[in-house]
Amino acid sequence: MHEDFLRRAIQLAVENVESGRGGPFGAVIVKDDVIVAEGANHVTTQNDPTAHAEVVAIREACRKLNTYELRGCEIFASCEPCPMCLSAIYWARLDSLYYAASKHDAAEAGFDDSFLYAQIPLAEQDRALPTRRLLQGEGSRPFAIWRASVNKIPY
Numbered sequence: 001m002h003e004d005f006l007r008r009a010i011q012l013a014v015e016n017v018e019s020g021r022g023g024p025f026g027a028v029i030v031k032d033d034v035i036v037a038e039g040a041n042h043v044t045t046q047n048d049p050t051a052h053a054e055v056v057a058i059r060e061a062c063r064k065l066n067t068y069e070l071r072g073c074e075i076f077a078s079c080e081p082c083p084m085c086l087s088a089i090y091w092a093r094l095d096s097l098y099y100a101a102s103k104h105d106a107a108e109a110g111f112d113d114s115f116l117y118a119q120i121p122l123a124e125q126d127r128a129l130p131t132r133r134l135l136q137g138e139g140s141r142p143f144a145i146w147r148a149s150v151n152k153i154p155y
Contacts, residue, residue: 001033002076002098005028005030005035005074005076005098006076006078006098006099006100008026008028008035008038008076009026009027009028009038009053009076009077009078009100010026010078010100011026012026012027012028012038012039012040012053012078013025013026013040013041013053013078013079014026015040016040016041016053021040021042021045022040022041022042022043022044022045022051023041023043023044023111024041024078024079024109025040025041025052025053025054025077025078025079026038026039026040026041026053026077026078027039027040027053027054027056027057027075027076027077027078028057028075028076029057029058029060029061029070029073029074029075029076029094030073030074030075030076031061031065031070031072031073031074032072036061036064036065036073037057037058037060037061037064038057038060039052039053039054039055039056039057039058039059039060040053040056041053041056042056050084052081052082052084052085053077053078053085054075054077054081054085054088054089055084055085055088057075058070058075058088058089058092058094061073061092062092068155069092069093069155070092070093070094071093071094071095072095073094073095074094074095074096074097074098075089075094075096075097075098076098076099077097077098077099077100078099078100078101079099079100079101079102079103079105079106079111080099080101080102080103080106081097081099082103082106082111082113082116083113083116083117083120084116115128
C-alpha cells in the first residue's frame with residue numbers, strides 16, 4: 001500500500017510538469033490508509049517560494065482535518081524533501097515520511113539544495129545571508145506575554 005501512495009505522489013509530479021503548473025514534485029498525506037491531501041509544486045505559478053509540494057499538501061491536510069498538527073498521518077513525497085519541507089514535516093508532527101527520488105536526483109535536474117544544507121550549521125556571521133540581531137530586549141516581550149497568557153494553545 002505504501003508504494004501505491006508513493007506512486008500517486010510521483011504521478012502528481014509528472015502531471016504538474018506536463019501541465020506546466022510547476023516543478024517535478026508531488027506529495028500526498030495519508031491518514032488511516034486514505035489520502036486526505038495532495039500537493040504539487042506551485043512555486044512559479046503562485047509566485048510563492050514556499051509552495052513546495054510537501055508544504056502545499058501539509059496546508060491542505062491541516063485545513064481538511066481542522067488541525068495544526070498531523071499526528072497519525074504519513075507523508076509520501078516524489079522526492080526527498082528539501083530542508084524547508086523536512087522542517088515543515090517535523091513541525092506538522094507527521095508520523096513518517098516516504099520518498100522516491102533522492103536529493104541527488106533533484107540536484108542533477110537543477111534543484112540543488114546543497115547550498116542550504118551547508119548554510120544551516122554555520123554560525124550567523126559565516127552565512128552567505130547577512131544576519132544581525134537587533135532589539136534583543138524588545139524581541140523577548142512577545143514570549144513573556146505568551147508564557148503568561150491563559151489563552152495560549154501550546155504546540
